Amino acid sequence: MTNNSELTIPTFEDVIAAHRRIAPYIHRTPVLTSSYLDELTGAQLFFKCENFQKAGAFKARGASNAVFGLSQEQAAKGVATHSSGNHALSLAYAAGRRGIPCTAVMPHTAPQAKKDAVCGYGGKIVTSEPSISSRETILAEVLAEGGAEFVHPYNDPRVIAGQATCSRELNEQVDMLDAVIAPIGGGGMISGTCLTLSNLAPKVKIYAAEPNNADDACRSFKAGCIIADDAPQTVADGLKVPLKELTWHFVSNYVTDILTATEDEIIAAMKLTWQRMKIVIEPSCAVPLATILKNREVFADKRVGVILTGGNVDLDRLPWVKG
């Protein structure tokens, strides 16, 4: 890792080390294609299926890298985090594999499927309000009590280096990509994508996709500095959190553009993916397809990697079913 003023920026060597470290605990996920969606968008889409990842989301990569990189002494005190869901359950998964304790501060609005999964992996949940400020306050209490190692869901070089292994695989699985698009919340996956591709394939354009209702990254990108919202409302529950210093470093330096989609567009893209690709994806990872469908001119005739970030959905509360 290199120090950039006061930030510890992960390097591509960290990515290679992370990939070696986490290989026993993660899947090398498949890449799927859909002739129907290719025809609909005019692009060639390559879907990297992190919904098939351990614990149901790409976050198993970063969490495993953090957990398995701890010294024995650090590990004994366990790990803790705050998360709307996927990072919490991925950290619980990784901690469970290493046999160490894990505490997750989760908003009471987090999907039940994600809360159940944290407990299923042996994690302990402490409930907070949905706001970032509430999460951070309660986490500080947890850390002060037990001395656990804090693994931030995205503003952590170990986590970013772990997420970066995803696009390293994608770059091996698909030749001649013109662009890669991933959802952006806190920016961990996008930062990992920037880290890998700026080293391995610097000509590949990197797009981020964000809900209109939580478009702080898009506004930050235009303003040239971090703008953070507290507790925005969107069906894409994984994308409510703001950028932080480390992810802002990557977003501001390497991202080509940030595109947005409405709630209806996100839900339609999610349902379309289920219908035509026969895979379960969560709302957050339908945002890239939603933006591709409404920005046809950006992606037409291009070979586009689309990172499907996760598949942890409450099947009893689907967004297109009136309940």
Next chain:
Amino acid sequence: MTNNSELTIPTFEDVIAAHRRIAPYIHRTPVLTSSYLDELTGAQLFFKCENFQKAGAFKARGASNAVFGLSQEQAAKGVATHSSGNHALSLAYAAGRRGIPCTAVMPHTAPQAKKDAVCGYGGKIVTSEPSISSRETILAEVLAEGGAEFVHPYNDPRVIAGQATCSRELNEQVDMLDAVIAPIGGGGMISGTCLTLSNLAPKVKIYAAEPNNADDACRSFKAGCIIADDAPQTVADGLKVPLKELTWHFVSNYVTDILTATEDEIIAAMKLTWQRMKIVIEPSCAVPLATILKNREVFADKRVGVILTGGNVDLDRLPWVKG
């Protein structure tokens, strides 16, 4: 093909010819595994994902073999069939690829997603009552009118030879299988599985899985002769049809056992597959997992191929969502 008294029984040479004929029009579908489901069942399960097949179901194999095996003269008059859904849309898909007309007689109770897909591929729908007798009567009128070639959904050697290509791939993709299990309705997939495995891997046991509510194949198997029900009610809408002479030949000669599951067990297995494997499967193809879960002693410690037959589901009418 060989003649067995008055039946035209497809041979393994027909399977090889079918595989060569249909290769440009079908996917070689992937095999997925789930450590969670392996732990739950005590078996090693290998899921052959025909839900990812063209037109969303294995039936694209048999339909393509029938359509692309027609002479130019036959093909010009088009094809016709009766089907609760997947065979109809697969035949429409194959006919569309060859550029010939297709008429499907479908019960008015068929899932909307399947009816939409038939029309999407350019097929024409004629509506019948849900009973087998109604379907057959209306089809006879269609055939008398236009001279189309009838492609039966399963009691047709061309169709069985096509379906048989699925377990030929599975046998290449997974070593040392102890057993293969597939749902049984009319018996086309099971017959194809018997045809392939009795030639390539005769020690592999073949199980069929059937809804309790439409257990005519199970009762036939026990009685030693075909017992047919008219219009049974089950959530597994693809499995309502009875065995016919050709499929009975394979079932009675090669199947080890037919296991059954209740409606609740089928719905639970379907939801569990969506939740843990992040794939969309239709109720019919959840029946094998439902029977594996309740017959642990039959499959424990075995390497079991599970054929996931299709993924065409009305996402607005999921069986676990009260509507």
